[in-house]
């Protein structure tokens with residue numbers, strides 16, 4: 001671990017990520033990279049450059065990608081990995097993690113999240129505010145679990161899928177990669193095809 005943290009992306013999601021990093025109290029200084037030239041600071045933290053300037057900071061900073069879009073976050077994190085960046089895991093102090101929970105690098109776990117035992121969260125995920133993930137879940141890389149989503153036991157979510165705000169996933173459900181579930185969707189059976197799903201029970205709409 002380095003004593004400085006660089007966060008890529010200073011928008012709404014980036015601000016929440018910075019807030020968590022500040023509360024973790026592990027880094028002596030925190031700064032952003034962002035591509036909006038008009039913004040010089042965010043949350044009182046300096047924006048020191050653009051997102052393509054990471055190589056300048058790689059030796060001195062831990063680097064975290066705070067980009068909401070799953071595909072873009074994947075591209076940026078994987079480029080950083082190739083460049084040898086040290087990518088931390090960010091966990092809000094008021095998240096509750098059970099025994100044998102694994103959380104990989106580049107994943108952020110926000111305030112009020114509960115993750116029960118034996119759940120594995122792969123790299124680059126967003127586990128957003130107040131969501132709950134019960135026992136034995138597998139959340140594959142670059143997934144976004146939106147605020148207030150609830151996943152019962154033994155759920156698998158495939159790479160880059162996005163569970164919308166307040167969505168509900170029943171136990172023993174397997175979800176394919178690159179799916180989008182609308183706000184409030186309720187998933188009661190396996191989802192085998194990528195696409196957009198809404199409603200109760202969730203049906204494919206796109």
Ligand SMILES: CC(=O)SCCNC(=O)CCNC(=O)[C@H](O)C(C)(C)COP(=O)(O)OP(=O)(O)OC[C@H]1O[C@@H](n2cnc3c(N)ncnc32)[C@H](O)[C@@H]1OP(=O)(O)O
Pocket residue numbers: 128146147163164165180181182183184185196197198199
């Ligand atoms: C901290 C944070 O902010 S994290 C971010 C959290 N944000 C979310 O979770 C967003 C979730 N997004 C949604 O639910 C979106 O509405 C989506 C992705 C399902 C659809 O978005 P779009 O493709 O733009 O669809 P659009 O808004 O044009 O709606 C298309 C139709 O679907 C319906 N629809 C849209 N969302 C939903 C939903 N969640 N449930 C049921 N029906 C829906 C609309 O009413 C509309 O119906 P109509 O054609 O009969 O009028």
